[in-house]
Amino acid sequence: MFKPVKQNRIFQDVVEQIQDVIISGQLAAGEKLPPERELKETFAISRGTLREALRVLEQKRLIDIQLGAGGGAIVREVTPEVIVDGLSLLIRSQKIPLEYLKEFRLDIEGNIARLAADRASAEDVAGLRDILKRAKDSLDFHEGWEAYVDADACLHMTLARITGNTIYEYIQTAIHKNINRYYVEFLEHEESVLCHHYKDLCDIVDAVASGDGEKACDKMRLHLKRLGQ
Amino acid sequence: MFKPVKQNRIFQDVVEQIQDVIISGQLAAGEKLPPERELKETFAISRGTLREALRVLEQKRLIDIQLGAGGGAIVREVTPEVIVDGLSLLIRSQKIPLEYLKEFRLDIEGNIARLAADRASAEDVAGLRDILKRAKDSLDFHEGWEAYVDADACLHMTLARITGNTIYEYIQTAIHKNINRYYVEFLEHEESVLCHHYKDLCDIVDAVASGDGEKACDKMRLHLKRLGQ
DNA sequence: CTATCTTCAATGGTCAAACCATTCAAAATA
DNA sequence: TATTTTGAATGGTTTGACCATTGAAGATAG
Incomplete structure (x- = not known):
């Protein structure tokens, strides 16, 4: 009281x-x-x-x-940027149960994908495909793990930007600028795993391009779920 | 660069x-x-x-x-409490487009309702019904607007706590401790409007009690959408 | 007259030493 | 033994000084 x-x-x-x-x-x-x-x-x-x-x-x-x-x-x-510090600290400290963070991401990123699919312009889709190409190149030319992860993070952040809702944009920024140390342990460096990962990204972008929000959301959630195991 | x-x-x-x-x-x-x-x-x-x-x-x-x-x-x-300050500041400053905030809430609170429905224990449900009773009393005995809004906020925050995910708990805390000044302008003081509002809350709790996550999510989103007009 | 250089004042960044206020534990006292 | 007193540890605040950076006004050269 x-x-x-x-x-x-x-x-x-x-x-x-x-x-x-x-x-x-x-x-x-x-x-x-x-x-x-x-x-x-x-x-x-x-x-x-x-x-x-x-x-x-x-x-x-x-x-x-x-x-x-x-x-x-x-x-x-x-601006919604004020939420970045706290969220970044939370993720970096690794003091939060990983399952909570995953649950939250599943929620947030699923909705981001749905909204992005609803709102993406032709240029937005072209931008996403460019990022996909960067990711594919980093695989084809064996540019290494770093380049691929960069492209991946860029894709997620771009989707958030496409929603137009700056809250999502800054949340996504905070997550992807700090989460590397988390899933660096999970994501295998193996070529086959990365290829599968890349295929997921393509599915998501395709769904966004077709304007199918539900499908984009599902694909994103599926992708994230696979990532965590 | x-x-x-x-x-x-x-x-x-x-x-x-x-x-x-x-x-x-x-x-x-x-x-x-x-x-x-x-x-x-x-x-x-x-x-x-x-x-x-x-x-x-x-x-x-x-x-x-x-x-x-x-x-x-x-x-x-x-703890996830570190995210409270930034989010509170963002809401209190009212510098963020209301539609962004509403969209975010729709997302977050919908998922909170879904997760709460999946995870609520018998005691949790009893607690929710107690809060509903408080809300109804404040209407029946004309205890005024303040008491009703308190009960409403308490219900939302309790749902978040039931999810067990402290991220949701603190986000919900930040929102409901600062959003009053926002929707104090929207929510009519009229008895009939409040009654309708109360009915929504009952629907949500019923869905949670029955363990129907999808229904709880839908009811919550419907409720929030109505609120904003 | 214009362009460059010099100077200087405004302003934040840092330091040093002192004193106050609060708290806790040890010592003194009843 | 219980209570009171005392004092040391520690954060809170003040004052006054000096340094570093910056921009603008003034001086100088062409």
Whole structure:
């Protein structure tokens, strides 16, 4: 019912005040906060304390700091990118049961495939086929594991971008920029396994190209399920 | 191809060093970092700079700071809770197109309902019915809008908890603790609308109770779609 | 007059030393 | 033995100084 009372730290209060001003829109993206030496007077605190507050706001991606004359704290646009840090940390730490992550991916990526199929333009499909070609080349010319995984990640992220929903885009970014160390252990380097993997990708792109959302979703889920065993 | 080179800030380097030690497991959850006055010697930096690094790590939920003798920075367990801040910020700022958020919720909550139906125990179902009763009481006794919305949020979050997948649990937490200001404008206070809304919730719980995942998913998605118009 | 170079002021980054506030445990006291 | 007092450990804050980077104004050369 009650929550533990947090110790009153001055910088926390400053963080909340500035954050409120930003997310309420009183300070729009691109606008600049006063210089540190002025802000510290406004809040009647020391510069060190103010700077601790600025570090927190920076970490939250609410401000950017620029150096030099005319520099200072600039209010950033709030975009779904703010979810990347937390999700990346979660994946990288490997402290989350793998089955949870797989379940979540199955859900998310299945829907991404479905939405992408519904919304892909001709150019989008062409872009996907280009990526497939990159993947195939890396197999044919034995460019190695790295090149193939790159193409694979690119394909998944491109599908997310095609949905147009930036939430999916950033979730996918966070996952694929951090998940390598997870499935580097599962995905065999064997040629035959990679070929099978590549075939899956082709099926998915074909489904997207034909605009069949359900099929794309199914193919993607099938693909991910195979990956995890 | 290249990324802009970030300015070399000492505290950033310290953040990365400590973070790496934590997520690599060299420092386990519950263990304590050395006191500030000792750490500053180790890194050969000033205390102010070290404290800026600690603020960042604290914001990332990697450490907790305790006051007083024997206090200090304690390594936290990395849980899916790390995703809450970013998602909360995203929703609260209202800078994301509402349609994206709705699409994401439709996806997530549909799957939550499906998984909950597959996994709910008898006690889980009893708990859901209790929450439904709370909602109905708030309608029958005209306890007002607040009480009903509370029960509604509680139901959604309980479903997430029933899935057992903590990722869903924290996503649902972030959404329902911040979305009120969004749909407070959509959901009519009219008795008839609330009754319809309540009926939806009953359908969902019934589907979960019967273990019919597909039906639960459909009912939930139907419910959310109605909400948004 | 234009183009380049120099200088300087604004601003964030860092350091150092001090003092305050909180907490816990040991020592003193009833 | 139980309570109170004291003091040390540790985070929170302040002040003032100096460094590094940047951009613009002014000086200089062509």
